Amino acid sequence: MTVFITLAIFLTLQSLWSLREGFQFLNLIRRSWKGLPGPYHPPAAVIIPCKGQDPNLEENATAFLSQDYPAYQVIFVVASTSDAAWHTLTKILSEHAESEKAQRIKASLIVAGYSDTNGEKVHNLLAGLGAVEPEAEILVFADIDARPALSWLQFLAAPLKDAAVTMTTGFRWYLPDASFTSKLRAAWDASIATMLGEHQHNFAWGGSMAIRKADFERLKVAETYWQGTVSDDYAITRAVRKAHGSIHFEPRCLVTTRNDAGFMDFLRWTNRQIIITRVYNARYWKLGLASYSLYAFTFILGLVMILMPRVSLGHRVIAAAFLLTILALGMAKGGIRTVAAREMFPEEGDTLRRYGACYWQLTPLVPWVMLFNFVSAGFLRRIEWRGTVYELKSMHQLKVIRRGL
Numbered sequence: 356m357t358v359f360i361t362l363a364i365f366l367t368l369q370s371l372w373s374l375r376e377g378f379q380f381l382n383l384i385r386r387s388w389k390g391l392p393g394p395y396h397p398p399a400a401v402i403i404p405c406k407g408q409d410p411n412l413e414e415n416a417t418a419f420l421s422q423d424y425p426a427y428q429v430i431f432v433v434a435s436t437s438d439a440a441w442h443t444l445t446k447i448l449s450e451h452a453e454s455e456k457a458q459r460i461k462a463s464l465i466v467a468g469y470s471d472t473n474g475e476k477v478h479n480l481l482a483g484l485g486a487v488e489p490e491a492e493i494l495v496f497a498d499i500d501a502r503p504a505l506s507w508l509q510f511l512a513a514p515l516k517d518a519a520v521t522m523t524t525g526f527r528w529y530l531p532d533a534s535f536t537s538k539l540r541a542a543w544d545a546s547i548a549t550m551l552g553e554h555q556h557n558f559a560w561g562g563s564m565a566i567r568k569a570d571f572e573r574l575k576v577a578e579t580y581w582q583g584t585v586s587d588d589y590a591i592t593r594a595v596r597k598a599h600g601s602i603h604f605e606p607r608c609l610v611t612t613r614n615d616a617g618f619m620d621f622l623r624w625t626n627r628q629i630i631i632t633r634v635y636n637a638r639y640w641k642l643g644l645a646s647y648s649l650y651a652f653t654f655i656l657g658l659v660m661i662l663m664p665r666v667s668l669g670h671r672v673i674a675a676a677f678l679l680t681i682l683a684l685g686m687a688k689g690g691i692r693t694v695a696a697r698e699m700f701p702e703e704g705d706t707l708r709r710y711g712a713c714y715w716q717l718t719p720l721v722p723w724v725m726l727f728n729f730v731s732a733g734f735l736r737r738i739e740w741r742g743t744v745y746e747l748k749s750m751h752q753l754k755v756i757r758r759g760l
Contacts, residue, residue, distance in 0.1 A: 356660070356666075356670050356673075358656070359653070359656050359657055359660060359674060359677075360673070360677070362649065362652070362653040362656070363653055363657065363674075363677035363678075363681070364677075365649070366649060366650060366653050366681055367677065367680055367681055367684070369646075370680075370681050370684035370685060370688075371684060373684070373685075373688055374684050374687055374688050374691075376549070376550075376552065377549060377687075377688040377691040377692070378691065379552055379553070380549045380551075380552055380691070380695065381691050381694060381695050381698075383552055383553060383606055384606050384695050384698060384699055385698065387605070387606040387607050388606070388607070388698065388699070392506055392509035392510045392512075392513045392607075393513035393514070393516060394513075395512060395513050395515065395516035396424060396425045396509065396512060397492035397493055397512065397515075398426060398427065398488070398490045398491050398492050398493075399424065399427040399428070399491060399492070399493045399494075399495055399508060399512060399565070400427065400428050400430060400486075400487040400488065400491040400493075400494055400495065400568075401419060401427060401428065401429045401430065401495040401496075401497055401508070402430045402432065402480055402483035402484065402487070402494065402495070402496055402497070403416075403419060403429065403430065403431050403432065403483075403496075403497045403498070403499050404432050404433075404475075404476045404479035404480055404483070404498075404499070405431055405432065405433050405438070405440040405444065405479075405499045406433065406434065406438060406440060406475065406476075406479075406741045407438065407439055407440055407741050407742075408439035408440060408443065409440075409499060409500045410613075411500070411502065411613070412440060412443050412444075412499060413443060413447060414502060415499055415500065415501065415502045416431070416443075416444060416447050416499065417447065418502050418503050418504075418505075419497065419503060420447070420451055420456065420460055420462055421456065421505065422460070422503070422505060422506075422507060422508040422509075423505045423506050423508075423509060424508045424509055424512075425459070426459050426460070427460060427461075427495075427508065428460070428461040428462065428463070428487070428488055428491065429460065429461070429462045429463075430462075430463055430465060430483045430486045430487070431444050431448075431462070431463070431464045431465070431499075432464075432465045432466075432467050432479035432480070432482055432483040433464070433465075433466060433467065433479070434466070434467050434468060434469055434475055434478070434479065435466060435468070435469070436466055440499070441464070441466070444464050445464060448462050448463070448464055461488070463486055465479075465482055465483055465485075465486050466482075467479045467481075467482030467483075468482075469758065471755055472582070472583055472753070473581070473582065473583065473584065473585075473753075474584060474585030474586070474740065474745060474753065475740070475741075475743055476561075476585070476587060476740065477581050477584055477585060477586075477587050477590075480496060480581065480587055481577055481581060484577060487568070491568055492567060492568055492569075493512055493515055493565050493566065493567050493568060494565065494566055494567075494568050494571050495508065495511060495512075495564070495565040496561055496562075496563075496564050496565070496587065497562055497563060497610075498527075498561065498562030498563075498610075498612075500562075500612055501527055501562050501563070501610035501611065501612045502610060502611055502612070503563070503608075503610050504607070504610075506607065507525075507563070507607070507608055507610065510605050510607035510608050511523050511525065511563065511564075511565045511605060511608045512565060513605075514603045514605060515565060515566075515567055519601060520601055520603045521566065521567075521570055521595045521598070521600030521601050521602065522559055522564060522565065522566045522570075522591070522595055522600070522601075522602045522603065523564065523565045523566075523602075523603045523604075523605050523608070524551075524557065524558070524559045524560050524563060524564040524565075524602055524603070524604055524605065524608070525560065525562075525563030525564070525604075525605055525606075525607075525608025525609050525610060526547075526548045526551055526560045526562075526563065526604075526608075526609055526610075527544065527548070527560065527562055527563075527609070527610055527611075527612050528544075528545065528548060528609045528610065528611050528612070528696065528699070528700070529541040529544045529545070529611075529612055529613065529614065530611050530612070530613050530696075530700070530703055530706055530707070530710075531706070531710040531711070531713045532613065532615060532706070532710060533709075533710065534615060535618075536615075536616065536617060536618045536620075536621045537613070537614065537615055537710075538710060538713035538716075538717055539621065539713070539717050539720060539721075539724070540614060540621050540624075540625075541710075541713055541714065542689065542692075542713050542714050542716075542717040542718060542720070542721055543625060543721050543724055543725070545689075545692045545696075545714055546692075546718075546721055546725075548609065548692075549688075549691075549692060549695075551604040552604060553604070555601065557602040557603070557604045558588070558589070558592045558602065559588045559591050559592045559595070559602055560588050561586075561587040561588035561591075562610065563608045563609075563610050564588065564591070566591070570600070573598075574591075574594040574595065574598055574600075575594075576590070576591050576594050579594070580593060580594045582751065583749075583750075583751040583752045583753060584635070584750065584751065584753065585631065585738070585740065585745055585747065585753055586631050586634075586635045589631065589632075589635035589636055590635065590750075592636075593635070593636075606699070609699060611700055611703065622724075622727075623739060625724060625725075625728045626728050626731050626732065626735065626738075627738040627739065627740070628728070629643070629725075629728040629729055629731070629732040630731070630732045630735055630736065630737075630738050630747065631738065631747070632732065633732040633733070634736070634747045634749070634750060635750055640729065640732060643725070643729050644729040644730070644733070647722050647725045647726040647729055648726065648729075650722045650726070651722065651723065651726050653681075654678060654681075657674045657675075657677060657678045658674075658678070660674040661674050661675055661678075682719055685718045685719065685722075686715045686716075686718045686719065687715075688715075688718070689714045689715030689716070689717075689718035690714070690715040692714040692715070693707070693711045693712060693714040693715055696711055696714065697711060736748070737756065739759075741759055742757075742758075742759015743755065743757065743758050743759040744756040744757040744759075
């Protein structure tokens with residue numbers, strides 16, 4: 356009983372602190388949505404690696420080509436002309452070239468080829484850098500499976516006017532649909548998104564990040580940190596931190612995405628996220644493993660105490676009260692995520708009214724999935740990204756096991 360109460364008090368305090376961070380995130384969202392983007396609009400180059408025929412590829416590509424920004428270029432990159440994305444993007448760029456936007460927004464499609472030493476996404480990014488026009492002052496990196504708002508590029512660029520800001524970043528926000536797996540993915544990923552905020556521990560996310568070109572070159576990201584890696588964002592985060600720079604989280608650059616894959620695909624995807632964390636940021640992995648192990652051990656111990664007939668009624672009530680309190684605090688933070696989603700994406704009001712409760716309803720399941728992911732990452736080094744299987748030998752070395760063309 357003493358051991359349980361000690362662990363339960365610690366976990367309750369941790370849950371209270373996490374709830375406090377949830378309110379801070381919501382307040383940041385509300386302040387951000389009231390503000391306007393700053394007047395800083397330097398020439399920008401947006402590089403978007405692509406692979407395969409995403410369900411919303413055409414709509415997402417069009418959104419990147421329709422930003423409310425004075426002048427910029429968009430560089431789509433595929434590994435091969437046989438990639439399904441190449442045909443769709445060729446059609447989109449042909450239509451774009453005939454539109455009035457083409458005078459303000461330059462667009463191109465690059466074929467990068469394949470690499471045996473870099474992940475395909477990173478190799479595509481490196482190839483895209485070669486097409487950046489000399490006048491570009493900021494480099495922007497995005498994912499084609501997410502759809503940005505019209506002001507996304509403005510909000511991503513504006514904070515870089517401050518010399519103290521090295522990078523800006525957004526994050527993905529999964530929208531649920533009717534399937535259980537889609538709802539669980541949304542709840543799982545939102546727990547990571549709300550870790551970002553107004554503090555010094557932000558990390559860059561490769562699907563929505565920007566950096567001044569001069570800083571990118573000064574930090575030697577392409578020559579050093581993006582060599583032998585599958586992780587563009589962890590690598591650039593490491594470069595910024597090593598140089599004692601700062602990463603600014605911009606809530607207006609959260610981008611919506613959807614996924615209706617099956618449960619096993621969901622587990623492979625979550626495992627991949629944490630395996631990458633294990634390889635490229637072992638400290639985060641160790642902290643996460645310790646945190647979710649504490650959660651699981653405390654709950655299992657509490658349930659054993661409740662079910663054991665020899666435990667007194669008073670002790671059973673105490674154990675149940677602690678467990679219910681911890682669950683309630685976690686679900687309350689999930690409720691904050693539901694409110695935040697509705698305020699961030701009013702255009703998705705119908706979807707969020709129907710399915711948005713998953714952010715708090717499935718909160719009790721998320722720590723158990725996380726524990727599975729963190730434990731699995733301790734034993735696995737192979738990941739699959741769009742059909743290609745990599746073995747991650749170290750931060751600077753990988754092996755292509757099977758290539759998905």
